[in-house]
Amino acid sequence: MNEHEELKQEVYTRVSKYAEKAGYKINPDEKILDIVIDGLATNKEKYGKQYCPCRIVTGDEEQDKKIICPCAYHKDEIEKNGMCHCVLFFRENWSEHSA
Numbered sequence: 001m002n003e004h005e006e007l008k009q010e011v012y013t014r015v016s017k018y019a020e021k022a023g024y025k026i027n028p029d030e031k032i033l034d035i036v037i038d039g040l041a042t043n044k045e046k047y048g049k050q051y052c053p054c055r056i057v058t059g060d061e062e063q064d065k066k067i068i069c070p071c072a073y074h075k076d077e078i079e080k081n082g083m084c085h086c087v088l089f090f091r092e093n094w095s096e097h098s099a
Contacts, residue, residue: 007041008034011050015040015088018070024078024089036088040069054086 001009015037019026027033039053051057055067066072074084083090 004041004045007044008037011040011044012037014050015069019089022070022089023092025092026089027083027087028090032087036086039086052086 016026018024027036036053040050043049043051043053043057047057049064050069051064052067052069052071055071057064057067069086070089071084074089077084078089078091
């Protein structure tokens with residue numbers, strides 16, 4: 001396993017633990033989940049922080065800290081939409097039929 005794949009595994013473990021602790025579930029679609037996890041790992045490699053791949057890193061440290069996963073917006077997004085913008089975290093009882 002190369003370094004990027006190892007980092008992806010670490011990111012997956014971290015977000016899985018967070019989801020369980022927060023009462024969320026992670027995206028059950030393995031392909032989409034892999035894309036989001038890959039984006040988080042890539043941002044960690046590129047910027048040194050696990051920035052949400054669905055948000056733009058501005059270079060303003062104060063602004064950008066809001067988009068470190070889990071970002072400052074995810075709870076409101078999950079409450080409103082059943083999932084966060086990145087489609088990483090879902091409300092525990094979310095189903096395609098509730099969208």
